[in-house]
Amino acid sequence: xxxxxxxxxxxxxxxxxxxxxxxxxxxxxxxxxxxxxxxxxxxxxxxxxx
Numbered sequence: 001x002x003x004x005x006x007x008x009x010x011x012x013x014x015x016x017x018x019x020x021x022x023x024x025x026x027x028x029x030x031x032x033x034x035x036x037x038x039x040x041x042x043x044x045x046x047x048x049x050x
Contacts, residue, residue, distance in 0.1 A: 027040055036043040 031037045031040070031042065034042050
C-alpha cells in the first residue's frame with residue numbers, strides 16, 4: 001500500500017487466499033518426483049554456510 005496516502009484513501013490490493021481442494025497435491029504426489037526426500041520432506045542442498 002502506498003504509505004503517503006491518508007488512511008481513508010488506502011485500499012486493500014491483496015486478494016484472499018482461496019483453496020481449491022480439487023487441484024491440491026497430496027504429500028505423496030508432491031514428493032513423488034523429488035530427487036531426495038526424508039520423512040515426508042524435500043531434501044535440498046545447504047545454501048547458507050555455518
